[in-house]
Every structure is written in C-alpha cells, then in structure tokens.
Amino acid sequence: MRTGRVYTETTIYAAPREFLAEAPYQLVIVTFDDDGSRMTGRVTGEAVAIDDAVELAEERAGVPVFRRTMVSI
C-alpha cells in the first residue's frame, strides 16, 4: 500500500454544488514516501493534520482518498 505524509490540509465548509452534500470535508496534499511526489485528495475516517502518516486507501472517481495509518503494535 502506498504511504505518505500530510503536506497540508484544509476542511472545506463552503463547497461547490457538486459536493454540497458532503461538506464539511477535508482536502489534503500528501507527499508519498516512495518517490516524494505529491497528490491532492480526500480523507476517509478521522481528520488528519500536517505530518500525519497516511496511506492511500482507495481511488474514488479518480480522486485519491487517504486515511491515517494505523499504528501497529
């Protein structure tokens, strides 16, 4: 699974018409661990903050969706 760190994030309250029903929702830019490239995407599960470790959970209609990486014991 592709992993990375949150480079920046915001929670959107005033959404475009297409996404009105989903607001508020969090938008992130994530820096991938493997090649240092970045992608803009959404977050599933609990909200994330800058520097949080995340993983690419799925792609929804071509949009990457990230979730906070579970800490393994």
Add this chain to the structure above:
Amino acid sequence: MRPVAVVGIGKTAFGAFADQTLRSLAVASAQKALADARMEPSQIEAFYLGNFAGPSFVGQSHLAPFVAGGIGLAGVPCTRVEAACASGGSAFFHGVSAVGAGLYDAVLVTGVEKMTSAETPRVAEILAMAGDCGTEGKAGATFPALFALIARRHMYQYGTKREHLAAVAVKNHANGAMNPDAHMKKVITLEQAMAGKPIADPLTIYDCSLVSDGAASVILCPLEKAHLYTDKPVQVLGIAQTSDWVALDRKADITCFPAVISAGRKAYAMAGIGPERIDVAEVHDCFTIAEVVAIEDLGFVPKGQGGPFSGDGQTALGGRIPVNTSGGLKAKGHPVGATGVAQICDLVLQIRGGAGERQVRGASVGLAQNLGGSGASCVVTILGAGA
C-alpha cells in the same frame, strides 16, 4: 524597449450592479480614461481586453471587438487576454510590450468582469476552473480551499498566526472605507475578522476577496509623446510576466510563489531598483494569506516574516510600506479581469498625488503585483513619476 508611459486612467466603481452589463462597465471605464488623456477613440491604435470568464459569466465570447465596438474603436486590432485573476495585468503587460516595441503610439488597455449576475455556487465553479480541474477540481477544491492549503502550510513552517491574516483584512477594510469607488466601505475589527463564518479552515469569510462587477482602463503611449496628453505622465519603469504550474501539488514549496519571485526580480532589474525603493504597493490579496506571501516574495520582508510584519501595522498607511491603500481585492472588490488594470490606476493616482485621504506622502515609485490562479501566472509592474 522604448520607454512607455501611462497617460490616462479610468475606473468604474466596483460593486454589484444589476443595471450594468459587461460591455457598459468596460465602455464607461474606457471613456473615463480617454477623457483623462484628452483623447478621442479614433486616436487609439490597438485595444487589449483583460477578462477571465466573460463567456461563462455572461454568455458572450469574442469579447474584445464586442467591447471595442461600444467604445468606438472599430477597425483596430482587438485582443482579449485571459490569465485567470492576472488577466488584467497580462493585458497591461501586452499593451506595454506593443508600445515598447514601437508597434503603436496609443493603446487602450481595459480589464472587466461582470460576476454578480451568476448565482454564488456557479461563481465558485467558474473561479475553480482557474485551478487544475482534473485533480484539484475533481477532489472538491474551491479557490478559498487552495489558499487555505497554502495558509496552513505557511502557519506550520513560519508560525504565522490567524491574527496576522485577520490584520490584513482589518487594514484593507480600513483603506477601502476611504475609497469612494470601493465595493465594501466597512471598517471591521480584529475580533470580527477572527470570528467570521468558516469557508475553508483556517480562512473565514473575512479572509476572502469579494465577488464584484467593475472595469478599469488605462491609456499607454511612448514616454516621449506623453506630454501631448497629460501634465503628470507615469512611466512604466519595469514590468514582467511569468508562469508556473497550475496545480499546487506540483510545486516544491507552496508557501511561496516562484512566479511572483521571478516576476519581481525581473521587474526590479528592468527598473534598476530594489524593493527598498518602493513607496506604495498594490498586491494581489485574493485571500489574506496571498498578501502575506506576496510581501515576502516581492522582498519587502524576509521569508516567513510577512505575518508579523502585517500584524505590526507595517503595511498600513503610515507604516514602513503601505500595501493596498485602495482597499485591495478584499475591500475595493475583485472583478477578476479588471483587478490588474485597477491596480495600475490606483498606483497612478498615488504617484500623481491624487489619492486623497489614502495618499502616501511623497509616493513616487509604486509596485503592482497581479496573481493568476494559485500562482500559475504573475505580472509585476513598477511605475514611477515620468520625466
């Protein structure tokens, strides 16, 4: 390039004008500029129109000749320039280039946008098209959200505070309240600015510029002919247009705009001066964080110091470098295509000494910075009192 002068300026008020059209606004500003330069439309040799999204906002394409017809310019080359929120600045850049190259001796540059006839969610969608629609747009990013992403990272890297951003809004509202042509003449407090309705964390409604109707025009000629039209010519000392990636996630560091840094450096080099010589600046405060980043990128303050500098009142009238004495996009209003040309009008007014209550005493050199999208286009212009 031969030296170029601004010899006429004209602006409509900015606001929500249900009884006006894109063309009527553009024509009104052009007529004011022509009158200011004591010129007839028949003297204009070329026309550049800055407009971001007229086809989407008002359903009309082929806008440059459409507007020119209303001004009485039929026959001359008419060109529409689109560079998102830098459309006006880019139209000005192309007008200056053409006069500087010796192609024309009299050029009209107009910027216009008629935004308030569309519903707010539709306006947001049209503005979002200045971002990368295939990635940012699909993910649900709005324009405020892109600048919120920048703000968050700037806060993280440099310790910029919410109060610093709010101070930009408070200052620009105070300036706008002194500008008879401003869209919003309302003084606000720091507490109000901090407690605004959330739009995209950490930005509230008070961090966002306005959705406005309006137009602005300037007339350019070679400096050597400026005396034919005005007693107070203002010279274009330096100008540069630059570009960068449209998508934020392609940039190495989103806390600065490389296009602004390079446009600034080129414009300073052309003018043969540095940032310390700028008496007054109009910068692109589409969001409060954009003004903070702009004053850093333009070298008014070291990187990361834009927040505290703004919080300390150093960009207010009477501060070290007054920024956005017009009220900026925040309070003067932001009819997208008009903004870059309006900045030039506001600086010319300052350099002529005609800015009234907002006058920066002894202002002789001014800088305008017009930004497109989240930094993919930039135009920086340095103006000075003409000989």
